[in-house]
Amino acid sequence: MGHPAAVWDTRAAIAVSKDWNGIDQVMLRNPQGASAKVSLHGGQVTSWRNDRGEELLFTSSKAIFKPPKAMRGGIPICFPQFGNCGSLEQHGFARNKLWTIDEDPPPLHSNDSHGKSFIDLLLKPSEEDLKCWPHSFEFRLRVSLAADGNLTMISRIRNINGKPFSFSFAYHTYLSVSDISEVRIEGLETLDFLDNLGQRERFTEQGDAITFESEVDRVYLGTPNCIAVLDHERKRTYVIRKDGLPDVVVWNPWEKKSKSMVDLGDEEYKQMLCVDGAAIEKPIALKPGEEWTGRVQLAVVPSSFCSEDLDPQ
Template sequence: MGHSAAVWDYRAATEITKDWNGIDQIVLRTPRGASARVSLHGAQVTSWRNEQGEELLFTSSKAIFKAPKAIRGGIPVCFPQFGNCGSLEQHGFARNRMWTIDDNPPPLHANDSSGKSFIDLLLKSSEEDIKCWPHSFEFRLRVALSTDGDLSLISRVRNINGKPFSFSFAHHTYLLVSDISEIRIEGLETLDYLDNLFQKERFTEQGDAITFESEVDRVYLGSPNIIAVLDHERKRTFVIRKEGLPDVAVWNPWEKKSKAMVDFGDEEYKQMLCVDGAVIEKPVSLKPGEEWTGRLQLSVVPSSFCSDRLGLDRSGL
């Protein structure tokens, strides 16, 4: 992969270049000017821009772009665990490994590639991984940008082990917002959630939408496949569509936690919100040879677009 200069494939609008640490990254572009960047470090989406060139994902100004530290921002891949338990590093090891470009991926559904600029990435279990998580797997991730600028991530995990294994998972999506106190999430009302600020105690959401005035660290269970994040000040709405990802993690560290994180600015909590498509409460179990697929699609629409109509507009993935 030693590219001294950028290599263009005009058919796929895909450019392979290097970041300032010399790590390969892939830039996806649409004819209208939307773009996304994906690093081989963690298969992490580090940027997603709309047709006006505006960044839609948050990355901390203090993020550390050097292994073994995960990048604070973008969309890290949390696998084979979400959270912190056992001997594994927090949120698993996938976000801290170097992935490879998968030149010959098994076929996906025709809808997953038609009219899209995309890249297929691959992570296989290494000897180092097997020491802390003794299972053989292949993790394939397709990152795609549709002609209208929607970003989709399709994850496939295959068990190539001699015995079953289970895992939890999340696309830890850092959305860039104007002001956290002006944000509301619709689609999670009335759901049960596990509250990480109260030893994962189970509560039921009482509000007609989720708003923010202090630290939030929750996992909403059995959520609908369409969630809306409304940014009142920017008059735009992030629409999150998902399949195979029943849970939604919602996180904002607020002031005190922000000051405690070395790779996060003291005031940056005001401009970010994590809303993750995830599998947390009931981990995925795979027998030998079985494969799991999870899909996440992110789009942005004007907030004048009524949230009641979300299910009617371009429904499904």
């Protein structure tokens, strides 16, 4: 689909332009001035800004913006696996593929489009994908920006195969934070987690909130649908609401690991935190013709807001 430099859709604030690799990217804006940018490389949200123009997602200064490599930052989509196992590339292939704009998306619930600017993207497997993961699927992604600046991502994955398949999934969300040692997560206390730094051993969270003083790479299990990430210095709280995603990944590479990563600055671990809505421990199984939906909504509120105010629904 060819586009001039930037095409604005008059029905909603949507513009399509080319990035420096010539790949289409979609800019969503709301009337208050908030924005989100989605690249067709990976269906990846690469920017989300509030109405003051402040960037809410982290992207490394050393990120490699060149397919087929996934960009370090924003919200890469991990499908059909999270992590590194079997013949598939780490975190699966969806984040490295070229998606298309879905011109004829099936209707969603009216709440999912009312007063929002949104884009629908579509990924289908190529012949090459089918060699390494022999399952036919349709992956439809809606990214929407609401009037209040909230960012919502809805993934719908349908099995159009003759046989069942299963997959794991994560929205690998890089949040921008002032200083990782000033951040805490509320909503995961007392839960069990798998520790990826220790052969996926299972532990129970003991703290009354999660704070950071060393490398963390965990999958929290059976999590509530709403969790909060409090950034004391910026006096702001990210509220993550999710549906269809029972697990939450919490990751920060800390100092030693950052130094070994070519696409992350040595000190940049201080400004980032990954908190992912995910389905990992129990893979999603789809019979032929079945569809799965996984949704995450990201909001930012002033930090006077406390976790007692969180609506569990």
